[in-house]
Amino acid sequence: MSAPTTGSPNMELKVVSQEMALLSNIMAAYTFIADQPERTALVFLGGVCVGLLVTLCAIVFQIHCRADCRTGPAGDSESEEWDDTSELSARRRRRFERALLHASMFTSAEELDRAQRLEERERILREIWMNGQPDISTVTQSLNRYY
Numbered sequence: 001m002s003a004p005t006t007g008s009p010n011m012e013l014k015v016v017s018q019e020m021a022l023l024s025n026i027m028a029a030y031t032f033i034a035d036q037p038e039r040t041a042l043v044f045l046g047g048v049c050v051g052l053l054v055t056l057c058a059i060v061f062q063i064h065c066r067a068d069c070r071t072g073p074a075g076d077s078e079s080e081e082w083d084d085t086s087e088l089s090a091r092r093r094r095r096f097e098r099a100l101l102h103a104s105m106f107t108s109a110e111e112l113d114r115a116q117r118l119e120e121r122e123r124i125l126r127e128i129w130m131n132g133q134p135d136i137s138t139v140t141q142s143l144n145r146y147y
Contacts, residue, residue, distance in 0.1 A: 033040045
C-alpha cells in the first residue's frame with residue numbers, strides 16, 4: 001500500500017488519498033456491520049435469494065432455448081414463420097410414433113414368447129429376493145422389547 005517512488009508529488013498524493021479512501025470505506029463498512037448485525041444478515045440473505053432466483057431463471061431459459069434450437073426450422077425462407085401450435089402437435093405426433101414403434105418391437109411370436117419368459121423369470125427372482133429379506137415389523141417389535 002505504499003506509493004510509487006517515481007513520478008510527481010501530486011501523483012503520489014493521489015495514490016495515497018485513494019488508499020486512505022479505501023481504508024476509510026472498509027472501516028465504515030465494518031462499523032456498520034458491527035452496529036447492525038440483523039440488518040446486515042437480512043440484506044445478505046436477500047442477496048442470496050435474489051441470486052438463486054436469477055440462477056433459476058437462467059437455467060429455465062437455457063433449457064427452453066436448447067429445446068427450441070433442436071427443433072428449429074430447416075432453413076428455407078418460408079419456414080421462418082412457424083406456428084407454435086403446429087410445432088407442438090408435430091412433437092406430440094413424433095412422440096406417439098416412437099411409442100408405437102417401441103410397443104410393436106416384437107415382430108415374431110418367438111420374440112414375444114422369449115420376452116414373456118424373461119419377464120416371468122424376473123418376476124420370480126424379485127419374489128425370491130423379497131422373501132429372503134427379513135420382515136421389518138418383526139425387527140421393530142423385537143427392538144421395542146429392549147426399549
